[in-house]
Amino acid sequence: MNNNKINKDNLIEDTLTLLLKQSDNTKIDVIYKLVNSLSTISLQELSKKLDPLFHFDFLSKLPNELSIKILSYTDCKTISIVSNVSRKWHQLSLDNTLWKQLYTTKWKSLAFVKNKISQFYPYLSDIKKELELENDSFVFQFWEVLNLLENLRLKDYQNSFNKSFNNKKKTENENEIQKKYKEFENIPGLWRAIYYLHLKLDSNWNNKKYSIYNMVSHTDSIYCLQYNNERIISGSRDQTIKVWDLKTNECIKTLNGHTGSILSLQFDANYLVTGSSDSTIILWDIKSFEIVRRITGHQDSVLSVKFNKDYIVSSSKDHTIRIWDIKTGEFVRKLEGHKTVANAIQLKGDIIVSASGDRLIRAWSLSTGKLLKTFEGHTRGIACIFFDGNIIISGSSDCTLKVWDFHSNKLLFTLYGHTELVRTIQFDGKKIVSGSYDRTIKIWDFKSKQLLFSLDGHLSKIFCLQFSDSKIISCSSDKHIIKWDFSRDILNIFP
Template structure:
């Protein structure tokens, strides 16, 4: 039950005020680009893909390895070896890590033993993206197909055909799958029926990346543009202009988009207006291959063999810890 205002301790008001101030400071840092920047080194070649959480970063590289890194201190925790060519894509959760490679295979790794549970074969060219949920693994390939697999048995369940170019990116949300292709189109699929529900047409060149949260699709293309789509109607809500090279990677939340490009910049955009809020120039010395963010950090990888961590909350945590005790 709420504490009556007459009996509420001063701590509650003070703590709420401090939380509000910290959020305001964090928002300001995002708008102005103020962050603590540090690089993590260790891969011997281009780093194509990443995912991170509060404790670790996981990356896949042209050096054929998957590496786990301590987020705070930057040291390598573990290296997984198994693919015979570049690791192009990965996704993990507490149970599994799924990786796709230029060797045409998809590996499902156990996150407890770090052993390969399933080797999924069937693609006839490089696996360009992977995603999974509690029961399914989905992979897409340069061979123009998308494949659905059982996470429980490792067996193939379905092949999705319809794109006329490499399928460069996919994202799964419940029973819906979004795919983005070098044929310049985005498709929305029902994974249970295999039916293509909708095409999204508007980019003038091939697509490199896509993100989907169930209602909104955000895509990046070789036309240097980012587009925001209504998944239910197929309408393009807005287009973000500013990058001068292929938009290779992006991530978004309820308010903003973060993108990485072959123009070697990372940009932050307003999801609702399309306005570029900030540009980080020359944060990498070559093409940006992947980018992901949370409330306090942007993490990116590049052809320059570096992982970049931009921390917008550095120093703010100390202020939070000085809050008075109730």
């Protein structure tokens, strides 16, 4: 009896040894025949034994950091599925680092969080205390997180953060902001909240859902504007520059200095530069709004001004582009080549791009003044231009927008839709927004080259616009500034 068992065991062992030496296909054939010979009960037992081989929980076996890294290469739909697999996977799916990575992959910029940090930081301890009341902070719903943030911020917002420039607290240095930012961004559930909030914002854009705020702001046509997270600054034919509170729409400062229309302006954290039909440029201190210096040299209206930390660049009705030292106001050099009015300029790094009524776009070196490239394609004069270092977008009185690759000089495509001169263009890498004398603003999808929708609200020619993740702000010959706010029914954390 024992001999028979030994012989049987040896036979199985020999057979197994022989099978293990065979190809995978042979093994599969043999196993299939064996499985077919089993009873239903035996098949169930076999299935139980095989199950762990097919359902190995690799994420649970890996360090959290590595698991999160793997999940960061997926998308929010996949993460939603992952969250229902197990308790461990659910916990991983709500990790702040993961959602921050998903956010930056989809939308790139984190600037808005840093911009808002000074508003939310004073309430950080209250936020943490509120979160600690939850049994499981990971399931703290994103709407609750954002409502908490906004409600706490609004308690004393008017007193703490809505002051005019003259009363504004000194800006914190970058290290202090970074320290606060690091502490703030680790609030459980925050990045998931921000991600879904931005999805909602995108949905509003896609479905043309917005609120409109109409500001009667000047006594004559408004030619130019720029805004940041706090202020709008506008320039008008009424010869004034006005500073507006972005949230309350109230005018907090009126600047007088030019004796002609304000045709162009730009500001940053230190300076405001304005160009006028009086042929002059004024450099203002952005904090005190005092005139630092007045620059003269152009022989006709200054149509466009741009600046960086070293130079002011201006273009004029006198056909020229001039470069000035921002610290001294001294003339550096003149760029000549356009045969008629130099309507608009853009400055990026060492490159100046100019657009003219002569139907040409020219690219120049800021440091040498050398003409680098010329772009030709419009059938009438060019009124406006956008340049980000790679893409040029131009708007013309031929009613079209043209999109160019700067490096290859290639015309990528032309957009048709406006019925009059295209006066202003902005681009964020995904959307092109244009304003025209036909009184409309048009939003285009860059990838598909399709018109998404048009906005009607101005009663006359549109001269200038700027847009961000949450809004478009435009100005017109109708004396109005209009805010088109796509963050309706969304808490105000996006610029």
